[in-house]
Amino acid sequence: MLAEAAAAAPIPPGARVLDLCTGSGALAVTAARLGAGGVTAVxxxxxxxxxxxxxxWARGLPVRARRGSLVEPLSAASGRVSADGPYDVVLANPPYVPGPSATAPTGRERAWDGGPDGRTVLDPFCAAAPGLLSGTGFVLLVQSHVSGVQRSLVMLREGGLRASVVARRRVPFGPVMRAQAAYLEDSGLVRPGQRHEDLVVIRAGHR
Known part of the structure; x- marks a missing residue:
């Protein structure tokens, strides 16, 4: 969904792009192929x-990868993640699945565990997003409805950005969400027996 949204946006030729929670780098590679001038993947x-x-490297694309935590650099505004900014486009697919553990995730859980309400990374990202963007830049953020889409919209707007949902797709629970289904029900985040979620892409920018 995020790759489709980036292509439809579109990414301006020569744009400076930041891809947060990049994983394999699929979105960073997509952005470079769409004409970005340089991509920083974190x-x-x-x-x-x-x-x-x-x-x-295998594709000869202008992507630079860096290791770093989203929460600490962005919430502290240390500049470690945004040292190359401001950016014309920020792509983000953060961990947003709610889970019962109150401790910081480790290992593979870091890819999906968003804390008790799914917002351990979403909140600092939404707060920091305006400062990452150039004057004409925009953010594309993907998340599940179970982790508070309206809250993300409100936080982005409070930061001075115009924010709206530009894509929505209902999908069956995958393995991670199925494993958390009982917790999601007990927390009131899904209805009893519900085994689907709405994934959304939020676009936010200065104009």
Whole structure:
């Protein structure tokens, strides 16, 4: 969905792009193929950073991968993640699945665990997003309805951005969401027996 939204946006030729929670680098590679002038891809996982570098190198694309945590650099405004900014486009597919653990996730859980309400990374990202953008820049953020789409919209708007949902897709629960189904029901985040979620893409920009 996020790749489709980036293509439809579109990404301006020569744009400076930041891809947060990049994973394998698929979105970073997509942005470079769509004409971005340079892409910075960030992930907390060392393996993800290596994967991005290999994928970009194999395709000869202008993608630079960095290892870093989203929450600490963005909430502290340290500039470690945004050192190359401001950016014309920020892509974000953060961990947003709610889970019962109150401790920081480790290992593979870091890819999806968004804390008790799914917003451990979403909140600092939404707060920091306006400062990452150039005057004409925009954010494309993907998340599930179970982690508070309206809250993301409100936070982005409070930061001075115009924000709206530009894509929505209903999908069956995947393995991660199925594993959390009982917690989601007990927390009132889904209805009893519900086994689907609405994924949305939010676009936010200065204009």
């Amino acid at each position: 992930d907390v996982s060392r393996r993800a950073v290596i994967s991005v570098r290999l994928n970009a």
